[in-house]
Amino acid sequence: MTTYIGLIPAIPFLGFLILGLYGQKMHGKIAGYIGTGAVGISAFLTFMVAARYLNGLPEIKSYTVTLWQWISAGNLNVNISFSLDALSLIFIFVITFVGFLIHMYSIEFMAGDERFSKFFAYMNLFVGSMLVLVLANNMLVLYMGWEGVGLCSYLLIGFWYKEPENGYAARKAFIFTRVGDTAMILGIFLLFLNFGTLNIHQIMQQAPEKWMTGSAIATVTAALLLGGALGKSAQLPLQSWLPDAMAGPSPVSALIHAATMVTAGVYLIARTHILFALAPVVQTAVAVIGAATLLIAGFSALAQHDIKRILAYSTISQIGYMFLALGVGAWSAAVFHFMIHAFFKALLFLGAGAIILALDEEHDIFKMGGLRKKMPVIFITYLVASASLAALPLVTAGFYSKDQILWYSFSSQSGGLWLWIAGIFGAFLTALYSFRMVFITFYGEAKTEPSMKVGKLILIPLVVLAVLSVLGGLVELPQAWGNFRPFSNLLHNVLPATTIHKKEGLEVVFELISATIVLIGVYLAYLFYIKKPWLVKSYEHSRLNEFFYRGWDFDKVYDVLLVKPIVWLAEIDEKDFFNWFNTGVSKVALFGNRVLSLTQNGKLRWYLMSFAIGIALILTYMIYR
Amino acid sequence: MILIDLIIVLLIGAILAWITGKWNSVLPRIISLAALVVDLFLIIPEVVGAATNQTKWLVDIDLSWIPAFGINLHLALDGLSLMMLLLTFFMGIVSVIISWKEINKRVGFFHFNLLMTLTGVVGVFLSLDLFLFYFFWELMLVPLYFMIGIWGHKNSTAVAYKFFLYTQAGGLLMLISILALYFIHGQTTGVYTFDYLQLIGTKMPASVAFLLMLGFLAAFLVKLPMIPLHTWLTEVYSEAPTAVLLSALLLKTGAYGLFRFVVPLFPFAARSFAPVGMVLGVIAILYGAKLAFAQTDLKRLIAYISVSHVGFILLGIFAFNEIAYQGVVMQMLTQGISTGALLIMAEQLSERLHTRDINQMGGLWEKVPIMGTIGLIFTMASLGLPGFGNFIAELLVLLGVFKTNVTAAVLASLGLVAAAIYSLRILQKVFYGRKSKNWEIHDLSIREKLVAGSMIIIIVGMGLFPKPVLNIAKPVVLKSLNTQNDSAFLKSQESKTKVMAENTCFLKPLNR
Amino acid sequence: MLTVPLKILLLFAGTLFLLGLAGLLVRRNIIFMLMSIEIMLNSAGLVFIAAGRHWGQPDGQVMFIFILAVAAVEVSIGLALILQVYHHYKTLDVDAISKLRDHN
């Protein structure tokens, strides 16, 4: 068991090493098969581990494997060790399984790229790092994975490096997340100083004993960790890197910027939920940030033209839901939504990628249209995913996960009406923009002809993910419906159940409300984008929409507040102010030299004069002291 | 005797290289490589000892040199010096290999200077006699001066002056402090000696100790270099030939000096200097980062990166705890390698492109993917990505500092963000983007790959398995922290000391 | 016999010395400069003699004889050099002989 846990991240790393060192020499798609195979083995191992884990329940709730001692300095002892519990099990399942599908997809998607093997190397490195992140049983090891995925994100966003914009997007992503990471490492320091260990399990055990609920130290620590989570998960105010990150290839967007890495923040908060519970202020902030983010991103998604940017904003918005759930203490609901979101969002990105590939790098949905008949499989899967995203009642997995969040946002201890209103309005927006996307892309008249047919390696992952997007929700049904909840039961080994402060029966009512609203949203999308497009013509061109389009001008604010001053500061002093010291000293010396040199004029009588003056000075001093 | 052998091997190698250089240009290279490899193998056995022996000096030689002044040829090896020596020899070998083809005029004399510089460096790392230390400290300057001046780029002569003058000025101030310490010790105990071990714990009034410490700091902070004494470094980096990545090594002598001499000799003064030291460290980190971001000359940029990194060393040293000190030791090693590697890359680029201006580069990944990958790896290392040794170093330093001074740690951690900004700028400008010109350049040769590969292995190795290093450093770290604890008892006696020292009258007033 | 007080002699010698110095600074002809030096040397001799008498010792006069001898040697060498200078420069103006100098 423990060997397998170690092997799960190790195999993708091995794949990375092989591809990194020898990839250049591999012909054809071999590199792709190796990369996919590595993740596939990991996925297989994950299934085995999962089976054993479930078998071992409820006696053994977590397994730990220590590989080697990493750091030992003073009282800081850090081991490279992994531990597997229900939470990380779900994450590694999503990472390896969805990762495997996306790798498979990439073999075809990236075929012919001159850096084919590099791509798979980076992807394998990513999967490995992500697995380290979620398996880590130590904050520092977690941080290692955390930064590792950041690196891969950077590399993959800038994968097509020849376009400078891609490079800039990659840099932006890295720096934004780095800001969060720095807050996080400070939080880790605080943990270490207070608990003398970085072992997550021990910290979580000691925290409630050592720290009072709402104490300053707990609040600061939780806030710092939250900083890391905000950066990685693209939440307010560090969200604006994610839309730009779409510069990467579509599988990258699917894997990193939809399914896995961006949800690392969710994982972190869930993992350290005890700290957040000790800091109610911060926890509330998580909920508020989540709610605000989901709305802001929802509006922006509605304004985009680029299919991938729509999905990017949608991702931000959906992670906003997860944060909302975390903020109200609905830990398992957040994780549930994470999983379902991974399925349908990965599917959306992969579908979008397939479309873009077929249409020769066309990103603008208004230049697509009518693709329904030309790419039926893609259409159906895309439709399924969008429905799931929009949380179409009953038939989609998204409905189950999102409605659980909406319900808890109202009913849980720290939930409330306003959070729920934000959530429900967000749901409306989600329905609207996701079906806007579907209708514009697949209906109407065809504006661009697909230049190629996509192959099986692309279609298989789409279908598998589509199935999951529909059926995935069945692992967790609303309480009112017979209380079939294996998912949260599993998670309750790690995460506490959500306490509900409202009447249980209300849930059905709320579900009806949200279902209605979603349906209204879908209908309005149909109305606006198929039936009567003129209705929204004026809005589409309004300043407000432009504002949403630009992502609420966050970039502009950062530009004015941070980028410009820094660049200015750099430019005014490029030559290094401290050089005055050198130039000053040498000027003084040269001046002295010139002056003294004048006295050395070769004139004998002048020299005699200096004798006379010298003796005069000496005698004057000695006599009239 | 092994320690003397180390020095003698280098000296003989130096002379042989020079002599043979008259007839053949390959022989000197082989000779200096051989000398370094021999030295490396000579000390490798000590590594085993270092891992087990936790208290004493591993090797200790004490011979009389100038008895009239109490000057001895006292060389000793402990974990810290052992690691610094390993780094020295490794970097020495790297620079010989790197300069194998690049240096093709006056090869013999070049290698003479290279080995002489290394002799000085090795001497500095081994000396336990302050005079001897100063001797080696000064000794390494001249050959280095020649290397910069003769084999450097356009302005190298002027740069070499600057370097020489700066370090010399610092060194002379240190000399005064050494002498003053010698006399104070002599006057209070009657034993006139330059021996480091005996001078530790010399009793003196706090104000005097502070002044003397400033003298030492002058030498070490120039070498580090600390802002505002850093300007020589940027120019040396930009003008010196590749092999003067040795200069990256020289910086370590400054850090080593702080570690070995300032803290143990002046425990209280160092403590009272700590706030200033920390401020300087933070300034170095941030100001260095800021300037690195502003540069367009690749090598100057790297120089400022190194200024920024050195801030961590300074910060860590004045944190006075074990974690930070371990971090400092790590930082000394890893920064040497990562900055060295970046410098090598920069030199390889500028040699191929005939420009160092990053605005003229761009899109080079396509042409030189291997170099790009290596550049990427070391950029990531230098921005402190986990998995590389630099991360461990910066983490430990920050953590240690965090323990003692939260503000400094928080400000310094801004350096991590800044590091991301300037480091990625290198990648963006050099390797990413469109090709600015149709460069016709070749990728790394096998020789260059070998060097880069070994450096990658070491830096990753230190990132993933830093424990051997930390273990070897541990006794040293504890030792230098213990002198501070010992001095807790001194403090109680300080009032007594003060009277005594005033009687002995260190600074004779002009009462004639 | 009239005795001149030491003070007067010292003042006289001092004046001579200053005159010699002034002559050196004012005159440009090397021969005159040489003469001024002679005056300075002799003023020193005068002090020696005066002091010797004051202390009733022969030392002062012994010293004076030395001074005379030395001055003679100096002048002879000086004149030899002046001769060469005149051959070479065709002038005795000391300011003209200033090729050795810092060149700015």
Added chain:
Amino acid sequence: MTETDFLSLTPLLIITIAPVVIMLIISIYRKYEIIFGFSLVSLLTAFVSLFIVQPLLPHRIDHLMVFDLYSLFFLGIIFFSAFLIMLLSHDYFKHLEGFREEYFIILFTATLGASLLAVANHFIIFFLGFELLSISLYILIAFQKKKDYPLEAGIKYLILASVSSAFLLFGMALIYTALGTMGFQGIADAISKMGVASPILVIGFGMMMVGIGFKLALAPFHMWTSDVYQGAPAPVSGYIATVSKGGVMAVFIRFFFDIKGFSNQDFFIVISAIAIFSMFVGNLLAIRQQNLKRLLGYSSIANMGYLIIILLIGNNDGARAAIFYMLSYFVTVIGAFGVISLLSTKNREAEKIEDFKGLFWKRPWIAIVLTLSLLSLAGIPLTAGFIAKFYVIFEGVKSGLMLLVFSMIINSVIGLYYYIRVIAVMFSTGEETTKLPSLSIIGNVALTMISISILILGVYPGWLIDMIMKLVAL
């Protein structure tokens, strides 16, 4: 005169007789090599005789002279330096036209003058040595009387040295007037008995300072230095920089220590001021100097500035440091001038720094010697100058002369700049411009001796310092 008097005078007698014999030889058979050989042997004999004399010490000859280990050491330094200079002169004067054998005669008389200064214990000997040295130097400087530079240098030195002698004499006369004695001991006793110094005495000491300051080239009496160094033949410049200064320094230290000048606050401050002023003036003047001889002249101003710090230390340690410093400084400077004289040809002096461009690649051996010398002047380890400077700073710190030590350090850095500037030129890649003369065996021997001395003093100075410490006491 007793037998011991004579015996202890042996070294001086040898170098007194030598020039007479040379004159005789010249009149019989004028042959350069023979004269040269004889001179060398005489000087060597004189040097060796120092060891014979040593057991007789200390010995005084009336009030006039004193033979103790201090003076013996100085005599040794003077003879050794003169010996080296003689070796280096061989090639230089061999090429000259006309009579050149007389050079050695004058060299002996000059050395005799310096030696007299080293043993002087009385104003008469002081003055005699001083003048003997000066007058010999006039001739040496203007030895090539047909050339304009040496002539000009000769005239300048003649006038200025005479003036300084006049000052010295006048000062001596005033002191004699005030105290009624001319022996150093007598003066010291008289001063210690006297309560307040009379103005005459003060003026006397002040005027003596001019004389001594001139000879040591201390600011503000320094201006002749580089003109004369430039004009004189290179070996003679070396001689002025070393032997002449050595003699004057010897007597100055003895006199100053005898009268306990360092404990007089006036002297202390005046000499400190002169020292600091000399260091700065010398070093600043040298910064941009393009002529190596002038540069060495300026550097000697600064070096004498460092050296008189020792005067203020005022104890045996100071005297010992002075001896060590002078020895290493002399060897070093002779090395530098030696290189110049060996590279000079009949018609031109190799004095421009550009003349040395790329020297290292053309004539590595000679360039190494010059490099060693310059590094030693700069005080870089492995060379004598390092230990010497260390020694001076050592004693300075010990006596708490912090201001002086700090200005010495600042100046060391400035000095470093121009020394390495020359080195840089030697190591730069120059095109073949000037044709360099080839070295004779004698020149090579001299250079080897010099470099070995520099290195020995730099690497293993322990034995010498021990010896100095054991033997020398004032």
